[in-house]
Amino acid sequence: MVDDTEREKAGRDFAGLIAEELGTDRMYACFECGHCTSCCPVRRVDDRFSPRKIIHMIFLDMMDEVLAGDTIWLCSSCYACQEICPQGIKITDLITSLKNMAFQMGHAPQGVAMQADLIRTHGRLYVLDEFDLKKREKAGLPALSLEIDEAKTLLEGKQ
Amino acid sequence: MKYAFFLGCTIPARARHYEMSARAVAGKLGVELVDFPDFSCCGFPLKSSSLKGARLLAARNLSLAEEQGLGIATLCSSCNSMLAEEAHLLENDPGALEAVNAGLSNIGRQYRGTTKVKHFARVLLEDVGLDRIREAVTMDLEGLEIANHYGCHYLKPTDIYPGGEEPENPSSLHRLLEAVGARSVPYGYESNCCGGPVLVSHEDTALTMAKQKLDRIKASGARAMNLVCPFCSVMYDSNQKSIEAKFGVNYQIPVLYLTQILGLALGLDRKALGLNMNVVKTKTLTEEIQR
Numbered sequence: 001m002v003d004d005t006e007r008e009k010a011g012r013d014f015a016g017l018i019a020e021e022l023g024t025d026r027m028y029a030c031f032e033c034g035h036c037t038s039c040c041p042v043r044r045v046d047d048r049f050s051p052r053k054i055i056h057m058i059f060l061d062m063m064d065e066v067l068a069g070d071t072i073w074l075c076s077s078c079y080a081c082q083e084i085c086p087q088g089i090k091i092t093d094l095i096t097s098l099k100n101m102a103f104q105m106g107h108a109p110q111g112v113a114m115q116a117d118l119i120r121t122h123g124r125l126y127v128l129d130e131f132d133l134k135k136r137e138k139a140g141l142p143a144l145s146l147e148i149d150e151a152k153t154l155l156e157g158k159q
Numbered sequence: 160m161k162y163a164f165f166l167g168c169t170i171p172a173r174a175r176h177y178e179m180s181a182r183a184v185a186g187k188l189g190v191e192l193v194d195f196p197d198f199s200c201c202g203f204p205l206k207s208s209s210l211k212g213a214r215l216l217a218a219r220n221l222s223l224a225e226e227q228g229l230g231i232a233t234l235c236s237s238c239n240s241m242l243a244e245e246a247h248l249l250e251n252d253p254g255a256l257e258a259v260n261a262g263l264s265n266i267g268r269q270y271r272g273t274t275k276v277k278h279f280a281r282v283l284l285e286d287v288g289l290d291r292i293r294e295a296v297t298m299d300l301e302g303l304e305i306a307n308h309y310g311c312h313y314l315k316p317t318d319i320y321p322g323g324e325e326p327e328n329p330s331s332l333h334r335l336l337e338a339v340g341a342r343s344v345p346y347g348y349e350s351n352c353c354g355g356p357v358l359v360s361h362e363d364t365a366l367t368m369a370k371q372k373l374d375r376i377k378a379s380g381a382r383a384m385n386l387v388c389p390f391c392s393v394m395y396d397s398n399q400k401s402i403e404a405k406f407g408v409n410y411q412i413p414v415l416y417l418t419q420i421l422g423l424a425l426g427l428d429r430k431a432l433g434l435n436m437n438v439v440k441t442k443t444l445t446e447e448i449q450r
Contacts, residue, residue: 041351041352041354041368042352042354042357042364042368044368044371045364045367045368045371046361046364046367049364070360073207073357073360073361074357074360074361074364075356075357076311076352076354076355076356076357076365076368077206077207077311077356078311078315078352079311079312079315079316079326080311080315080352082315082316083315083316083317083326092316096206096207096210097210099207099208100207100208100209100210103207103208103209108207108208109359109360111359112207112208112359112360113208115204115205115208116205116208116209119199119200119205119212119216120205120212123199123200123216124168124199124200125168125169125200125204126168126169126171126172126173128171128172132171132172135175136171136175139175139179140179141171141175141178141179141182142194142196143196144166144171144196145196145197148197148198148199148200150197150199150219150266150268151199151200151216151219153265153266154215154216154219154262154263154265154266155212155215155216158209158211158212158215158262
């Protein structure tokens with residue numbers, strides 16, 4: 001869990017925590033050119049979202065604003081910014097890390113938490129039932145396991 | 160040409176027509192698809208809450224295929240990127256492989272790092288090949304104008320797809336359609352994101368993203384849209400009516416899977432291709448083709 005006390009104890013700023021999580025400090029090479037934001041397909045329709053601004057806020061140590069805020073969840077993980085970044089920063093992976101931190105702090109949108117629960121309980125995002133299997137059979141498609149027990153066991157106790 | 164067939168979550172629940180048409184096309188072209196009823200979610204939808212959990216799911220799926228000595232063929236682009244990303248990492252990073260195996264040992268599994276992952280469209284392009292597809296055509300599509308949607312995870316991140324194509328200038332879908340006589344209509348947003356992953360948290364934003372593409376496709380005059388991912392199809396086909404209602408626009412653009420379009424050219428019928436299961440009606444389009 002990430003909280004302010006632990007963070008202070010560890011003597012790390014927000015950027016340091018993220019670098020640790022990602023296993024790279026490449027992020028510090030950002031010179032805020034804004035290529036990420038200018039190529040972002042989400043940004044094109046919604047100006048609340050800006051990868052450049054998120055990185056800037058990280059450098060300003062604005063952990064609560066970033067993680068409790070709504071904007072990181074606007075990232076569609078399309079990799080456009082990651083592909084174009086002239087500094088080779090894996091921006092999509094960085095935002096995934098931020099989402100993981102926010103989720104652990106209980107800041108994830110309800111839908112994201114619901115999806116996680118379904119996968120952890122059944123091993124699938126869309127749970128199949130006997131009726132689905134009947135429809136499959138009718139369409140000439142092979143049966144599937146309704147519950148993936150190994151997947152459930154694998155995820156038990158894993159954050 | 161034998162692959163472990165990876166369906167993921169969305170296809171069995173919401174896109175049986177994609178699965179049916181892929182199986183039918185594979186049968187026509189001599190690709191053997193082996194079923195694994197115990198494949199789980201690929202891991203992708205878990206990535207935003209737990210990358211570690213997502214990676215474990217991916218690694219378990221890879222290990223199931225490895226056990227049978229098979230590469231994986233996926234139909235969903237997000238399944239493809241999740242599995243290919245994990246396969247790429249575990250093939251090249253012994254430390255990561257060791258860590259994942261510590262997790263897999265809880266279910267009595269081990270992964271050696273050998274499974275290759277390919278999108279079914281690339282199996283058709285690279286393994287079957289355009290010549291063989293051309294030879295199998297029984298009904299040339301005669302210049303039928305189609306708008307290709309490549310989407311994101313079919314192309315990116317490029318570092319997990321060695322020898323892949325340029326995301327800004329992709330050609331694989333164009334080439335596959337050309338082989339069956341269809342014409343790809345340019346509209347400028349071919350590899351733009353559908354917005355699907357944002358749907359769960361910001362519906363308005365996601366639908367506006369899908370609208371932008373549909374606007375352009377409508378203006379291009381294309382008769383139908385071609386795609387290779389069930390989640391992209393949710394955005395353009397399942398949600399097309401809601402987008403029309405929300406923004407007061409009218410599209411009526413049929414949205415077909417690549418395998419349905421190829422299947423028509425290979426002489427498969429509407430039923431075998433599940434063409435009655437697309438949300439935007441495809442009957443007029445197929446009647447035009449078959450006339």
